[in-house]
Amino acid sequence: MIKSILPIIAFALSTAVFAAKPIKILPESFPFTVQVPIDSTNISKVIIFLGSAVGQTDLINGYSFLYGISAGLPAGYAYSKRLNTLSLTIGSYTAGVPLWGSYQVIGRDGVTVVLTKKFMYK
Numbered sequence: 001m002i003k004s005i006l007p008i009i010a011f012a013l014s015t016a017v018f019a020a021k022p023i024k025i026l027p028e029s030f031p032f033t034v035q036v037p038i039d040s041t042n043i044s045k046v047i048i049f050l051g052s053a054v055g056q057t058d059l060i061n062g063y064s065f066l067y068g069i070s071a072g073l074p075a076g077y078a079y080s081k082r083l084n085t086l087s088l089t090i091g092s093y094t095a096g097v098p099l100w101g102s103y104q105v106i107g108r109d110g111v112t113v114v115l116t117k118k119f120m121y122k
Contacts, residue, residue, distance in 0.1 A: 029092040031076065034119065036086040036103055043067040044108045048090055050101035060090055060101070098122040 036046055044067055050060035063077075065088050070079040078089035093099060098121065105115040 028095045030095055031078075031089050032091060032093050032099065032121065033078075033087050033089045034101070034103060036088060036105065036115075036117075038084050038086060038105065038115075040114065042108050043105055043114060044110055045106045046086060046088060047104045047106065048088060048101065049103070050090060050099060052097070052099070054100050056100065059093075059099070063090065 032050075034048060046065045046067070048060055048063045048065065049057045051057050052059060065073075065079050065086075067086075068081070073079060076089070076091040078087070080087045088103075100118075100120050102116065102118040104113050106112070107114050
């Protein structure tokens with residue numbers, strides 16, 4: 001009797017495995033942080049641009065981080081300084097989706113561009 005039931009159980013198990021729906025893996029999102037090296041305290045702000053393609057600013061079009069001020073930022077944004085590096089978090093983005101951007105470091109006179117740098121994350 002047991003020998004006659006085993007093939008039925010094996011068939012039922014194999015059918016259940018094939019009938020199961022595949023598990024959907026959702027893309028993860030992550031906070032995106034730009035590391036800005038600085039060699040001076042003659043800075044008033046850092047302006048960030050971010051886009052979904054080269055030359056685009058469709059995600060962030062010129063957000064200004066005021067130097068030394070970490071309060072009052074929008075949700076998902078953060079500012080911190082450690083030694084000669086500013087860490088600027090500019091929201092959460094989907095892992096694996098390329099991002100293109102740039103930042104400008106503006107001098108205390110509000111006009112002089114101390115540094116402009118482009119970056120890409122892929």
